[in-house]
Amino acid sequence: MALQRTDVEKIAHLARLGLGEEELASTTETLNNILGLIDAMQAVDTTGIEPLAHPLEATQRLREDVVSEQNQRDAYQAIAPAVEQGLYLVPKVID
Amino acid sequence: MQWETVIGLEIHAQLATQSKIFSGSATTFGADANTQASLVDLAMPGTLPVLNKTAVEMALKFGLAIDAELGMTNIFARKNYFYPDLPKGYQTSQMDDPVVGKGHLDITLEDGTVKRIGITRAHLEEDAGKSLHEDFHGMSGIDLNRAGTPLLEIVSEPDIRSAKEAVAYVKAIHALVRYLGICDGNMAEGSLRCDCNVSVRPKGQAEFGTRAEIKNVNSFRFIEKAINHEVQRQIELIEDGGKVVQETRLYDPNKDQTRSMRSKEEANDYRYFPCPDLLPVVLDPATIEQLRGELPELPPQKCARFQSAYGLSAYDASVLSASRELADYFEAVNQVCNDAKLAANWVMGELSSLLNKDNLDIEQSPVSAAQLGGMLLRIQDNTISGKIAKMVFEAMAAGEGDADQIIESKGLKQVTDSGAIESMLDDVLAANAEQVQQYRDSDEAKRGKMFGFFVGQAMRASKGKANPQQVNELLKKKLEG
Numbered sequence: 266m267a268l269q270r271t272d273v274e275k276i277a278h279l280a281r282l283g284l285g286e287e288e289l290a291s292t293t294e295t296l297n298n299i300l301g302l303i304d305a306m307q308a309v310d311t312t313g314i315e316p317l318a319h320p321l322e323a324t325q326r327l328r329e330d331v332v333s334e335q336n337q338r339d340a341y342q343a344i345a346p347a348v349e350q351g352l353y354l355v356p357k358v359i360d
Numbered sequence: 361m362q363w364e365t366v367i368g369l370e371i372h373a374q375l376a377t378q379s380k381i382f383s384g385s386a387t388t389f390g391a392d393a394n395t396q397a398s399l400v401d402l403a404m405p406g407t408l409p410v411l412n413k414t415a416v417e418m419a420l421k422f423g424l425a426i427d428a429e430l431g432m433t434n435i436f437a438r439k440n441y442f443y444p445d446l447p448k449g450y451q452t453s454q455m456d457d458p459v460v461g462k463g464h465l466d467i468t469l470e471d472g473t474v475k476r477i478g479i480t481r482a483h484l485e486e487d488a489g490k491s492l493h494e495d496f497h498g499m500s501g502i503d504l505n506r507a508g509t510p511l512l513e514i515v516s517e518p519d520i521r522s523a524k525e526a527v528a529y530v531k532a533i534h535a536l537v538r539y540l541g542i543c544d545g546n547m548a549e550g551s552l553r554c555d556c557n558v559s560v561r562p563k564g565q566a567e568f569g570t571r572a573e574i575k576n577v578n579s580f581r582f583i584e585k586a587i588n589h590e591v592q593r594q595i596e597l598i599e600d601g602g603k604v605v606q607e608t609r610l611y612d613p614n615k616d617q618t619r620s621m622r623s624k625e626e627a628n629d630y631r632y633f634p635c636p637d638l639l640p641v642v643l644d645p646a647t648i649e650q651l652r653g654e655l656p657e658l659p660p661q662k663c664a665r666f667q668s669a670y671g672l673s674a675y676d677a678s679v680l681s682a683s684r685e686l687a688d689y690f691e692a693v694n695q696v697c698n699d700a701k702l703a704a705n706w707v708m709g710e711l712s713s714l715l716n717k718d719n720l721d722i723e724q725s726p727v728s729a730a731q732l733g734g735m736l737l738r739i740q741d742n743t744i745s746g747k748i749a750k751m752v753f754e755a756m757a758a759g760e761g762d763a764d765q766i767i768e769s770k771g772l773k774q775v776t777d778s779g780a781i782e783s784m785l786d787d788v789l790a791a792n793a794e795q796v797q798q799y800r801d802s803d804e805a806k807r808g809k810m811f812g813f814f815v816g817q818a819m820r821a822s823k824g825k826a827n828p829q830q831v832n833e834l835l836k837k838k839l840e841g
Contacts, residue, residue, distance in 0.1 A: 330414035333384030351393035352501030
């Protein structure tokens, strides 16, 4: 299954990635190489094998429900491009 | 044409944990912007989520309460979409293997019939932050305090057939999560939010019509209004030859209408995949049995017990068991006065109207259960009549003390001394000699109304304190004699 250039444009838009003309071509090629590998793997007979949610043979450790974080807003906001009244400012997006 | 409405609901309940689902940040409502947003919540590179044990246990309690299949191995997945208040660019949620699978909940309809609503699944996920679009000179302000708050998304089957059923279902879920202590149920603060999937089809048709999703309807009243409005819109659209479009709509309570949120349509491609940052969550059967043992008595069981143990009607029992706090209050009153029907009448009557008038929760009641029970004892032993009790109740609500103190200090003790009542009645009859003569000249049919006049005069003369039964008996004797 090969991706068309329009597929890549759509995926890039959903992720809000701005791809230039050249990047669009190279990204399409790179993604198709990955999908080619997946196609090769699809050819393997997996009858009776449970799909794997995670490659590690381990299960999730759980955390006790305890507040362990302090307020460090000033430190975090020192690197933000725009801040006002404690809020991070971003270009307006309304849905 | 006859139309049938088909409704399925998605309810998001914020779980009442101390810390977030994947980080150790606090979840307190109303904190200063971004003071409860840590590196994990801000999606800083290099951070990893660690799952909150209590959030999982709360989800499991819900699953046990709705008799659901539990996901003994459940998996977190990424739901990808772009929005500024979702800093990672995806919401960590569950897709194929949720923590809670198929279950059900019974609701009681207005006519008393019980209907079983299927619950497809309930899964754990994180809440997003909040965007503020006003007053930032063309920019949006982002507060990430809410980002990462644990949510349980409860998805119903399309089993609901009217706006009223939808409200009954949401109320039942609301009561259940509060009984379980897993969500505070505060809809005004967004702790419980509801999305309604609504479609219509000609009555008798097997396949569903195209549905529209109404987002974030945040009160019981708005759920009913929003659904009724949407049903009407769809029927008119189809009858005028149009077609319902599958889309997300927003309810505007001020205008009582829904409007399309068109920009969301193109984004409806969430590209789910298993989250590589979180391992499969494997449940331990011993933990589940322990949680099962910790479940409190739930609304349906309590409602049944109130009927069998106290002889309450199905309606009274369902009202009193609707919230755990109200049920506890009622039982505390009953413990004092040992008369369940009297206790039920006062809790559902005078007490509820007092609370409604001042917009108070039962926990904020100015009259304690012990005080109300104490007053009911005085009705039972004939110290006061039901009418005087209302005065005593008001005085208790105004903080004037216990019933006994108020009865004493205001001199409200009922007069049961027949000698005293008789002499009071003699005075009344003497003062109304003309009416007495009219009464005696009248036939039986007319006397009823006139008798009421004398009772009224007598009760007024005694300032309501004379025992009403004695007044009735003695008055009859005197008028006839």
